[in-house]
Amino acid sequence: MSDNARPISAADTRTLAAVSVETGSRQERKQRTRQALQDAALELLAERGFGSLSLREVTKKAGIVPTAFYRHFASMDELGVALVEEAMRTLRRMIREARSDPRTSTHMIRASVATLYEHVRAYEDHFRFLTRERYGGTGAVQRAIATELKLFASELAVDLARFENLREWSTDDLHMMAELIVTSMMATAVELIEARPRDQETDERITGTAVKRLRLIVFGASHWRSES
Amino acid sequence: MSDNARPISAADTRTLAAVSVETGSRQERKQRTRQALQDAALELLAERGFGSLSLREVTKKAGIVPTAFYRHFASMDELGVALVEEAMRTLRRMIREARSDPRTSTHMIRASVATLYEHVRAYEDHFRFLTRERYGGTGAVQRAIATELKLFASELAVDLARFENLREWSTDDLHMMAELIVTSMMATAVELIEARPRDQETDERITGTAVKRLRLIVFGASHWRSES
DNA sequence: CTGGTGAGTGTACAACTGTGCACTCAATCG
DNA sequence: CGATTGAGTGCACAGTTGTACACTCACCAG
Numbered sequence: 001m002s003d004n005a006r007p008i009s010a011a012d013t014r015t016l017a018a019v020s021v022e023t024g025s026r027q028e029r030k031q032r033t034r035q036a037l038q039d040a041a042l043e044l045l046a047e048r049g050f051g052s053l054s055l056r057e058v059t060k061k062a063g064i065v066p067t068a069f070y071r072h073f074a075s076m077d078e079l080g081v082a083l084v085e086e087a088m089r090t091l092r093r094m095i096r097e098a099r100s101d102p103r104t105s106t107h108m109i110r111a112s113v114a115t116l117y118e119h120v121r122a123y124e125d126h127f128r129f130l131t132r133e134r135y136g137g138t139g140a141v142q143r144a145i146a147t148e149l150k151l152f153a154s155e156l157a158v159d160l161a162r163f164e165n166l167r168e169w170s171t172d173d174l175h176m177m178a179e180l181i182v183t184s185m186m187a188t189a190v191e192l193i194e195a196r197p198r199d200q201e202t203d204e205r206i207t208g209t210a211v212k213r214l215r216l217i218v219f220g221a222s223h224w225r226s227e228s
Numbered sequence: 229m230s231d232n233a234r235p236i237s238a239a240d241t242r243t244l245a246a247v248s249v250e251t252g253s254r255q256e257r258k259q260r261t262r263q264a265l266q267d268a269a270l271e272l273l274a275e276r277g278f279g280s281l282s283l284r285e286v287t288k289k290a291g292i293v294p295t296a297f298y299r300h301f302a303s304m305d306e307l308g309v310a311l312v313e314e315a316m317r318t319l320r321r322m323i324r325e326a327r328s329d330p331r332t333s334t335h336m337i338r339a340s341v342a343t344l345y346e347h348v349r350a351y352e353d354h355f356r357f358l359t360r361e362r363y364g365g366t367g368a369v370q371r372a373i374a375t376e377l378k379l380f381a382s383e384l385a386v387d388l389a390r391f392e393n394l395r396e397w398s399t400d401d402l403h404m405m406a407e408l409i410v411t412s413m414m415a416t417a418v419e420l421i422e423a424r425p426r427d428q429e430t431d432e433r434i435t436g437t438a439v440k441r442l443r444l445i446v447f448g449a450s451h452w453r454s455e456s
Numbered sequence: 457c458t459g460g461t462g463a464g465t466g467t468a469c470a471a472c473t474g475t476g477c478a479c480t481c482a483a484t485c486g
Numbered sequence: 487c488g489a490t491t492g493a494g495t496g497c498a499c500a501g502t503t504g505t506a507c508a509c510t511c512a513c514c515a516g
Binding site: 049133 | 401
């Protein structure tokens with residue numbers, strides 16, 4: 001493209017690692033660079049897929065030399081799995097919060113969407129990563145997300161089983177409904193992240209649609225008649 | 229260009245292009261190589277994301293030299309957009325078929341899922357590409373898919389407006405429902421493509437869940453009460 | 457028949473890729 | 487305390503990347 005001498009900024013974009021004052025025990029510092037690698041990757045993943053992410057880029061942004069990467073992960077795939085775990089921890093924290101005050105279904109939906117909204121805005125990188133790589137990913141990363149998300153849906157199914165309208169539902173049907181809800185929430189997350197322009201009005205339109213969508217699903221559930 | 233000991237098979241994996249007998253007019257042959265490029269990309273995309281796809285790989289598989297790529301596309305992004313259009317043509321053909329015999333909602337759902345199933349199996353590459361890059365993609369490709377899919381949902385919303393139960397729905401709500409249906413169908417497509425093991429039983433389980441899911445949405449719609 | 461057009465070729469190059477190897481030197485252990 | 491460990495360094499290498507440039511030569515219009 002341009003005729004600049006430097007192709008890519010050298011090391012001025014480092015995240016943590018060596019730049020941070022060298023304090024703490026050996027283990028602590030190792031843990032910190034490991035986190036720096038994950039942070040760097042997560043940041044780079046804002047505009048590109050995990051598949052098109054190079055080891056060198058990540059280490060450069062993290063502020064370490066390429067070969068030092070292997071002190072923390074055996075491969076990029078392993079980094080990816082670590083990212084899945086980190087992001088899923090965020091997701092689980094979110095559902096725990098949403099679960100903390102059980103009310104009537106209508107208010108609960110609104111409260112849940114509000115909780116989702118706040119978590120998406122607070123942890124955009126995590127949600128972007130999960131939604132991007134859920135289908136777009138490859139190999140270990142995609143598999144890890146699929147597994148975790150299925151587990152996540154199972155937990156939700158257990159919660160759903162406590163509602164009166166759903167008392168007579170089969171486990172399979174509860175699972176189906178839980179997965180539909182999870183997929184809907186992931187779609188909402190994508191819409192929030194990809195939203196343009198980014199103003200209050202747009203956000204309210206998206207969350208409003210999300211509420212309607214969930215309400216539609218719940219209404220469907222209330223009037224469900226299981227048959228062949 | 230003789231007995232070079234190259235690491236990767238030279239040109240034995242080519243798709244069409246130069247390998248096909250050189251017949252037809254100039255335009256026809258150009259069109260054929262263009263298609264060969266798209267086919268090659270689509271095939272490579274079975275196991276990797278579009279972002280991590282190199283121009284050289286594609287041209288190698290298509291059976292032409294790298295620099296010849298630019299005779300057909302100005303960039304990889306342009307190839308990507310062409311792929312979106314090709315895949316969307318398949319999607320539209322599918323919905324036209326599903327729309328051809330309108331029946332009662334229950335039977336229509338079953339028929340629609342059957343149509344989806346057949347098209348997914350017949351054009352796996354197209355569906356895999358769309359579902360992968362819908363969220364996982366970047367830049368022009370993701371935008372193109374989002375636009376096309378939104379258009380697609382709009383068409384579906386018009387169809388939905390014809391149903392009696394939905395006569396009084398607002399345009400926005402119909403849109404919301406249509407998008408929910410589209411997302412559900414895309415999820416079904418992913419499940420079918422990613423299905424392991426690949427036997428009749430698994431396929432039936434997936435399509436069965438798809439039917440239930442859609443039925444749940446439609447039931448919800450029937451009992452919907454629009455309010456604040 | 458003749459000249460121009462343009463799809464495809466071959467060579468070249470600088471940038472970037474993953475990873476092997478030998479190293480430093482501070483934190484930790486016995 | 488001295489010995490060991492292991493996170494991070496620097497260099498090296500071969501392979502791949504996008505694309506610039508000059509080219510061939512079958513085709514089609516005149």
